[in-house]
Amino acid sequence: MLDKLAQIENRFEEVKQEILDPEVMKDMKRYKELNIEYKHLEEISKKATEYKETLSNIEASKEILETESDAELREMAKEELAELNPQVPVLEEELKILLIPKDPNDSKNVVLEISAGTGGDEASLFAGDLFRMYQRYCDRKGLRFEVTSISEGSQGGYKEAVATISGADAYGIFKFEAGVHRVQRVPKTESQGRIHTSAATVATMPEVEEMDFKIEEKDIIKEITNASGPGGQSVNTTYSAVKLTHKPTGVRVSMQDEKSQLKNLEKAMKILRARVYQIELDKRKAEEDTLRRSMVGSGDRSEKIRTYNFPQGRVTDHRINLTLYNLSAIMDGDIDEIIQSLRVAENAEKLKEGGM
Template sequence: MLDKLNIVKNRFDEVNDLIIQPDIISDQKRYVALTKEYKDLKDLMDKREEYVELTANLEEAQEILADGSDPDMVEMAQMQLDEAKEAIPKLEEEIRMMMIPKDPEDAKNAVMEIRAGTGGDEASIFAGDLYRMYEKYCSSKGWSTNVVDTSHGTSGGYKEIIFEVNGDDVYGILKFEAGVHRVQRVPQTETQGRVHTSAATVMVLPEAEEFDVQLDMSEVRIERTTSTGPGGQSVNTTYSAIKLHHEPTGMIVSCQDEKSSHKNLEKALKVLRSRLYEIELAKKMEADSAKRKSMVSSGDRSAKIRTYNYSQGRVTDHRINLTLYDLDNIINGDIQKILDELQLVHNTEKMQMNDDGI
C-alpha cells in the first residue's frame, strides 16, 4: 500500500510544482484541470500521512513487545498495537476507494431532461415533482439550475423539461438518476380513490464543451420562431425561440426560455453538444461492457430504477434493493442518502474490477 501511495506522492509533488508555473496559470483550461487534480491528490496525501503514522506505531509497538524488559512499556505497546491493527485495515480500505480512477466526465456540469411517460396528466404532474425534487437538492448542494426548455402538461407539471446544473462534480453525482422513475399514488383527478401507476424518464448528460464534440454547423439547420407557452412574460412576438435540426442524426433541440435569440441559440447548442456527446459515451460504455456490466451506472432509459409509493410513504431503488420510508423528505430534495448508497455500490464494483485486473 505504501509503495502505491509513494507513486501518488510523486505525482502530487509534480502537480504542486506545475500549478505555480506562469505558463500553466495563463492556460486556464490546464490550470483548472491541475487544480482539481491537486485537490483530489491532497486528500489522498492526508490519508498517506495517517497511514505512515499508524504503520510506524505498529512497528514501534512490535519492537517494545519483542524486547519485553519494561512491563509498563509492554502494556502501553500492546494497547498501541491493538489500536493500529484495528485502524490500518479500515484506513487501507478507505485509501483503496480513493485510489479508484475517476471517470473524466464526473467533474463536468450536467444537462438533465425529464419527460412524462405512461400515465397521461398524472405523469406530467409527476415529472414536475421530480424537477422540484432535483431543484431543491441542487440548491442544498450550492449548485445552480438553469431551465433550457419546457413543455407544460395540460393539468400541471411538464410533458418535458430540460435544465442545466452547474457546480462541482455535478455529473458524477447525478448520473445515477438516469432511468425510469415510477410513482404509485391516487391522482388529484381520481374520484374513486384508486391508486394509479405513472412514470417519467430522467436523462442526465455530461455537459459537452466545444472541444468535446466537433459540431459541424453546416449540418445544423436553425429555425427561429416566436415563443409559445402558458402565457405571461415568457411569451413574446419576436422570433427569439430557437429550434435546431441536426441533419445527420435527425435530432431536434428547442430553446425558448430566454428573450434573446442569441442566448437561446447558445443554450440549444449546449444541449445538442451534450446529446451528441452522450451518443459517443454510450458507444464507449458498450465497448467497456464486454469487460464489465455496472449495475448502477448503465443509465439505460428503459430501465425502471426507482418507485415512489405514496400510500406507504416508501421509496425503493430497484438497482440496489434499497427501500426507505421517508418519501416526504426525499421528494422534497433529500436524496443524498440514496445517492451515497449508489456511489458506494458503484465504487465497490470498480474496486473489484481493478482487483481483478480488468
C-alpha cells in the same frame, strides 16, 4: 499498497510542477484537466500520509515492546497498539476507494432532463414532482439549480423540464438518477380511488464546454423564429426563439425562454452539446468490452430504476434492492441515502472488477 501509493505520490509531485509551467497555463483545457487531477491526487496523498504514519507508529510501539524493560513504557506501547491496529484496515479500505479510477465526467456540471412518460396528465404531474424533488435536494447540498426550459402539462406538472445543475461532483451525484421512475398512487382526477401507475423519464448528461467537445458549425441547422405562447399567441415580437438540429445525429433542441436571441442560442447550444456528447459516451461504452454493465445499471433511459409507492409511503430502487419507507421526506429532496447507497454499490463493483 505501499508501492501503488509511492507511484501516486510521484505523480502528485509531477502534477504540482506541471501546473506551475507557464506553457501549461496558456492551454486552458490542459490546465483545467491538471487541476482536477491535482485535487484528486491531493486527497489520496493526505490519506496515504495518515496511513504510513499509522504503520510507522505501530512499528515503533512494537519495537518498544521488544527492547524496553520499563513497565510503564511497555504499557503505553500496548495501549497505542490497541488503538492503532484497528485503524489500519479502515484506512486501507478508504485508500482502495480513493484509488478506484475516477470517471472524468464526475466533476462536470450536469444537464437534467425530465419527461412525462406513460400515464397522461398524471405522468406530467409526477414529472413536476421529480423536478421539484431534485431542486430541493440541490438546495440541501449547496448545488446551483438553474431552470433552462419548461413545457407545462395541461393539468399541471411538466411534459418536459430541463435544468443545469452546477457544483462540486454534480454529474458524479446525478448520473445515478438516469432512467425510468415509476409512481403508484391515486391521481387527483380519479373519482373511484383506484391506484394508477405512471412514469417519467430522467436523463442526466455531463455538461461539456466547447474546449472539451466541439460541434462543427457545418453540422448544425439553425432556425430563428418568433417565440410563441399557448394557442399560437405571439409572446415576443422579435425573432428570439432558436431551433438547432445536429445533422449527424438528428438531435434537436428548441429554446425560447429568454427574450434575447443570443441567450436562447447559448442555452440551446449547451443542451445540444450535452446531448451529442452523451450519444458519443454511449457509443464508446458499447464498443469497450471492459465497460461492462454494472449492478447499478447503465443509465439507459428505458430502464426502470425506481418505484415511488404513495399508498405504502415506500420508495424502492430496483438496481440495489433498496427499500425506504420515508416517501414524503424523499419527495421533499431527502434522497442522499439513496445516492450514497448507489455510490457504495458502484464502488464495490469496481473493486471486484479491479481485483482489489
